[in-house]
Amino acid sequence: MSHEPEVPRKRYELEDTGFDEVPRKYRKYYRRWGGESDELAGNEVLCPVCKVVVRSNREVREGDRIYCMACMTRLRVVRVDGRLEGHVEY
Ligand SMILES: [Zn+2]
Numbered sequence: 001m002s003h004e005p006e007v008p009r010k011r012y013e014l015e016d017t018g019f020d021e022v023p024r025k026y027r028k029y030y031r032r033w034g035g036e037s038d039e040l041a042g043n044e045v046l047c048p049v050c051k052v053v054v055r056s057n058r059e060v061r062e063g064d065r066i067y068c069m070a071c072m073t074r075l076r077v078v079r080v081d082g083r084l085e086g087h088v089e090y
Pocket of ligand 1: 048050052068070071
């Protein structure tokens with residue numbers, strides 16, 4: 001068994017994009033999704049429930065748990081066709 005050292009996660013600088021469905025101090029962690037042509041960055045996961053992009057200040061990886069405050073859903077990050085997606089966790 002090999003134990004490769006884990007590559008450090010990239011950090012991201014977040015900016016408020018004007019998403020106003022959550023309290024002001026959390027706005028930078030969300031943005032509106034631009035539809036299928038909207039390419040998500042390494043720190044972004046689409047909430048499948050409300051179609052809002054949840055953002056983190058560090059790179060998101062498979063198995064992470066994130067919380068969508070816009071619709072109060074807990075998501076687990078999974079890899080589907082090479083892309084990261086948020087799946088609802090019950
Ligand atoms: Zn949501």
